[in-house]
Structures are given as structure tokens and as C-alpha cells.
Amino acid sequence: MESPxxxxxxxxxxxxxxxxxxxxxGPSAIDLENAPLLTNWRQxxxxxxxxxxxxxxxxxxGSATGITxxxxxxxxxxxRAARTLSRLYRLSDPFPF
Numbered sequence: 001m002e003s004p005x006x007x008x009x010x011x012x013x014x015x016x017x018x019x020x021x022x023x024x025x026g027p028s029a030i031d032l033e034n035a036p037l038l039t040n041w042r043q044x045x046x047x048x049x050x051x052x053x054x055x056x057x058x059x060x061x062g063s064a065t066g067i068t069x070x071x072x073x074x075x076x077x078x079x080r081a082a083r084t085l086s087r088l089y090r091l092s093d094p095f096p097f
Contacts, residue, residue: 010085014073017083026079027088035081035088042095043075044068051075051082053095059087 021027027035041053048071056063070085080091 014083014085017088018074021074021083026076027081027083031088032081032090035090037092038069038082038089039092040095041082041089041091042097043072048072050084051089055089 017027036058037056038051038053039056041051044050044052046068050072051069053067054063054065055061055067058064058067061067069082069089072082072084074081074083076082077091077094082089082091
């Protein structure tokens with residue numbers, strides 16, 4: 001289980017990112033370039049909504065297949081970006097249903 005301090009820090013970072021996204025219409029090109037790339041992704045319903053897919057350059061997972069993100073707070077497939085509780089993701093093409 002996450003410590004309250006870690007969770008508080010994640011929520012504060014999320015709030016800053018969502019405010020920036022709202023004010024600027026999306027993440028900056030630099031932030032998006034530095035974000036891990038989620039490929040073959042799709043929305044999944046857990047006890048909350050998240051994304052599932054394969055990831056490249058994740059700071060903790062490296063490159064991995066079949067990952068599930070933390071809770072999804074902002075999704076803009078047209079901008080090829082998503083923000084979860086933990087981080088910003090660049091998006092490639094979604095899972096081909």
C-alpha cells in the first residue's frame with residue numbers, strides 16, 4: 001500500500017498537470033516527448049478507469065507488454081496523450097478491436 005505522503009505527492013502533481021492541460025489545451029511538446037509511449041492501448045474498467053497496453057521508456061517498468069496504468073484522469077486520443085494518477089503518457093494507435 002502506498003504511503004499517504006507518496007499519494008499526496010502524486011495527487012498534487014496530477015492537479016498541476018490537469019491545470020496546465022486546461023490552461024494550455026494539452027501538455028507541452030517537451031512534456032509529451034519525455035513521457036513514456038503507451039502502444040496498443042485501450043481503456044479498461046477496474047474499480048476505476050485506466051488504460052492497458054504495452055509501454056516504452058516507462059521510468060519504473062522500462063519497456064513492457066500488458067501493463068495496466070493507474071487511474072485515468074484525462075484522455076485525448078486526438079492529441080495522442082493521457083494523464084493517469086501517476087504520470088503523463090504519449091499514445092500511439094489504440095488496440096485494434
